């Protein structure tokens with residue numbers, strides 16, 4: 001296997017088809033409401049990801065309508081995707097997570113959040129769900145460089161991610177780290193450091209996103225002013241293959257591309273063809289005789 005991809009992991013673990021239910025839990029983001037920043041991360045759209053989700057209905061309705069479309073033997077992951085899904089008091093969090101876990105076919109709860117929105121109490125609450133389903137948290141690191149973090153208006157230092165990783169690990173909660181390839185001012189050295197931090201912090205999984213410039217974002221303004229240029233497809237393929245090779249061999253790779261919502265892509269054009277990108281990354285690994293972990297710990 002060239003890398004330990006998520007779909008193989010699911011097949012091995014559940015021996016059944018597993019589908020993801022993306023949920024808008026009605027949360028906000030401290031990087032938008034002024035608590036730690038305003039305007040949000042420069043690439044983030046108005047919906048804080050999950051643009052395809054119908055947020056006009058309740059969490060339970062979102063889940064029900066997804067289940068109604070699936071086959072009876074399919075299993076599901078309830079994925080709280082939009083904005084910061086631990087950004088509320090624990091009683092509210094519990095009520096919202098509970099309202100998603102309405103069917104025994106839902107075998108996992110995945111919670112996307114910011115590392116600065118995890119504390120002891122929240123970690124305890126999340127850990128308590130392990131009695132019912134598999135649980136993991138998804139942390140938006142994107143880069144380990146504090147310099148880039150400031151350029152992208154991430155609103156927290158990498159030290160905060162490291163603390164959150166420790167806290168989650170101490171509660172036995174696996175976590176997936178999101179990283180982006182192609183952030184402004186970043187090249188091989190910065191991306192290597194990000195992978196190193198993900199390895200060191202005990203991440204269970206990784207989502208490697210290719211950067212895309214989306215309409216109505218600060219990044220789109222930078223792009224139109226000529227202050228930012230996304231990487232070429234060739235450069236993206238090279239850097240993502242390298243990142244996979246530097247990654248610890250046991251980390252589960254949940255994705256290696258970014259998905260811009262339909263009709264919102266400004267650049268790069270190649271972002272539209274996800275399968276082509278994945279195939280090119282695989283070909284690159286093969287042609288360089290690389291696989292996940294083959295460059296791990298090699299400087």
Ligand code: SF4
Nearest residue numbers: 029040041044048083
């Ligand atoms: S933390 Fe997430 S939701 Fe908040 S602005 Fe950044 S990308 Fe958007």
